[in-house]
Amino acid sequence: MLGVPRPARAPAPAGEARRLELAIAGGKIAAGAPTHRVTQGELVAWVLSGxxxxxxxxxxYDLEAKLAPGTPVMLVVDASIAGRFPLSTHGGRSETTLAYLEVYPR
Ligand SMILES: [Cu+2]
Incomplete structure (x- = not known):
């Protein structure tokens, strides 16, 4: 398969995904919301636990995930849009920002 270009939007095999991890405690991040930096076009596997x-x-990106105590979930992001995007909690009256995804243009 060498030399055969892949279509730009083809899903990358799991091994090619950039794995990021985020541990949520009490609905927030103890150390403050971190910024995860990736490059546009990367496939991001964001492992969330809480x-x-x-x-x-x-x-x-308008992606959602439901976390249950002690069960990590994987939020897969095809980082096609450049910019800075907050990952926040939902439900209730307020949103808490947990982290930022910064996607840098290629
Ligand atoms: Cu929101």
Whole structure:
């Protein structure tokens, strides 16, 4: 398969995904919201774990995941849009920003 170009939007094999991890405690990140930097076009496998049931939302990409205590979930992001996007909790009246995904143009 060498030399055969892949279509730009083809899903990369799992081994090619950039793995990021985020541990949520009490609905927030103890050390403050970190910024994860990736390059446009990367496939991001964001592994989220937490100690409470919480819904999370990646703004801009409009992706959602439901967290249950003790069960990590993987939020897969095809980082096709450049920019800075907050990942926040949902539910209730307020949103807490957990992290930022910064996608740099190629
Ligand atoms: Cu939101």
């Amino acid at each position: 100690d409470a049931a919480v819904d999370v939302h990646l703004h801009g």
